[in-house]
Amino acid sequence: MDENEKYSVDALTEDTIRKLEQSGLRMTIQRRHIIEILTSSKCTSPKELWYEAKEYVPDLGIATVYRLINRLEQIGVISKARNLGMQNVEPKLGTLKDKTGNIIKKEGSTQELAALIKQGLMTSGKIKAEENIKLSLVGDKINIQIS
Structure with a gap:
């Protein structure tokens, strides 16, 4: 340090x-x-x-x-x-690309990332529509808490 x-x-x-x-x-x-x-x-x-x-x-x-x-x-x-002052630890949505490399979505907010993850979890049957998710960044990994 x-x-x-x-x-x-x-x-x-x-x-x-x-x-x-x-x-x-x-x-x-x-x-x-x-x-x-x-x-x-x-x-x-x-x-x-x-x-x-x-x-x-x-x-x-x-x-x-x-x-x-x-x-x-x-x-x-x-x-x-x-040398940048105080920074927030918050996961952000990076660029989404399809299998051919075309950009589907550029960077976005935590809410957009949470919505995409929730949609994927609902589609795969892991959670129900009424359940909420909360994202947290732990080191270089995103943890998902379902409530």
């Missing part, structure tokens, strides 16, 4: 804790403090975050900060944008 990286962070929620635990990490006091500082401060680098967190957890190592930032990015809780 670079000193010039900035982070966009979701709030510490039960969903975040669940995602961390599903990825193999327990929610320790150190990790909780780091995430709470990420969500409430304007830290622009792991080193700044480490200095601020050491006030609450004096024996905190900087490697713990780096590992947690990497894991939070992998599970889609934060995103880093090098």
Whole structure:
């Protein structure tokens, strides 16, 4: 990680804790403090975050900060944008092409992507028309939650 990286962070929620635990990490006091500082401060680098967190957890190592930032990015809780300021972590519809390479649809919004995925799931019999889907980006994968 670079000193010039900035982070966009979701709030510490039960969903975040669940995602961390599903990825193999327990929610320790150190990790909780780091995430709470990420969500409430304007830290622009792991080193700044480490200095601020050491006030609450004096024996905190900087490697713990780096590992947690990497894991939070992998599970889609934060995103880093090098020299670009804050960025949203949201899946977007890319270009759709047919089998001959002709463009069917250019880039679109998350709602358009969700509608296309829902239509495909309904057509294949996986979901019913009254069910809703929610998309979330986890690393480079799009997770689909049906409700």
